[in-house]
Amino acid sequence: MFDRVAPFYDLMNTLMTAGIDGRWRRAAIRAARLRRGDRALDVACGTGMLTRGAALVVGPDGAAVGIDASPRMLEHARRAGVPAGAAVPKYIEADALALPFGAASFEATTIGFGLRNMPDYAAALAEMARVAAPGGRVVVLEIAVPRAALARMLFVTWFRRGVPLIGRLLRRGAAYAYLPESVLGYPSPERVAELMAEAGLLDVRWRWLPTGMATLHVGRRPAG
Numbered sequence: 001m002f003d004r005v006a007p008f009y010d011l012m013n014t015l016m017t018a019g020i021d022g023r024w025r026r027a028a029i030r031a032a033r034l035r036r037g038d039r040a041l042d043v044a045c046g047t048g049m050l051t052r053g054a055a056l057v058v059g060p061d062g063a064a065v066g067i068d069a070s071p072r073m074l075e076h077a078r079r080a081g082v083p084a085g086a087a088v089p090k091y092i093e094a095d096a097l098a099l100p101f102g103a104a105s106f107e108a109t110t111i112g113f114g115l116r117n118m119p120d121y122a123a124a125l126a127e128m129a130r131v132a133a134p135g136g137r138v139v140v141l142e143i144a145v146p147r148a149a150l151a152r153m154l155f156v157t158w159f160r161r162g163v164p165l166i167g168r169l170l171r172r173g174a175a176y177a178y179l180p181e182s183v184l185g186y187p188s189p190e191r192v193a194e195l196m197a198e199a200g201l202l203d204v205r206w207r208w209l210p211t212g213m214a215t216l217h218v219g220r221r222p223a224g
């Protein structure tokens with residue numbers, strides 16, 4: 001399914017979020033607390049938007065790796081330019097539930113709009129925690145259903161009717177009919193925080209991001 005949406009993925013993101021996703025991604029990168037020379041892993045990287053943000057922070061002496069299960073998404077990621085002064089990202093086809101890296105390989109691991117697509121949220125978080133270095137951060141950025149009644153109603157209407165309509169216009173109806181279900185079926189922010197703690201992460205915190213339709217969760221791999 002993601003292979004089919006790859007050519008329109010970045011455009012659809014901008015249309016669906018009115019461009020605010022860029023701001024959310026920058027918040028996720030800041031939350032990862034990366035430093036120059038660090039190694040960063042972006043899980044379910046898609047077209048690499050978050051990966052390139054991490055690459056810019058770690059710089060040419062660091063490493064930014066993106067993994068994704070969709071070869072077409074990875075093709076688009078590889079074709080995107082590398083920002084000046086950034087590490088050159090490495091993109092690998094892999095399953096988020098079986099990351100091809102040893103324990104403690106990265107100073108931070110991120111996942112943006114990816115966790116809700118996983119068949120097993122706990123297993124995906126456990127893998128991200130496993131490959132994070134001691135003290136390293138695990139960051140989860142995800143769409144979330146707003147809490148306020150009016151915003152919730154508008155959100156559900158938009159995702160149930162507007163998004164599938166755009167999908168049909170792009171002749172990608174099935175993919176954009178799936179999207180609302182993945183968003184509406186995703187656990188509450190409180191439950192995601194619990195899942196992160198159950199994956200062995202410490203100091204798990206979360207917050208709503210501007211517009212109240214995305215959340216940012218951060219946890220830390222125990223030191224030692």
Ligand SMILES: C[S@@+](CC[C@H](N)C(=O)[O-])C[C@H]1O[C@@H](n2cnc3c(N)ncnc32)[C@H](O)[C@@H]1O
Nearest residue numbers: 002044045046068069070073095096112113117
């Ligand atoms: C909504 S996109 C998010 C892409 C990107 N992270 C972003 O910030 O826009 C979800 C991505 O998850 C990937 N994905 C779904 N299941 C996966 C799995 N088991 N392992 C790796 N990637 C997976 C899809 O191929 C897709 O690229």
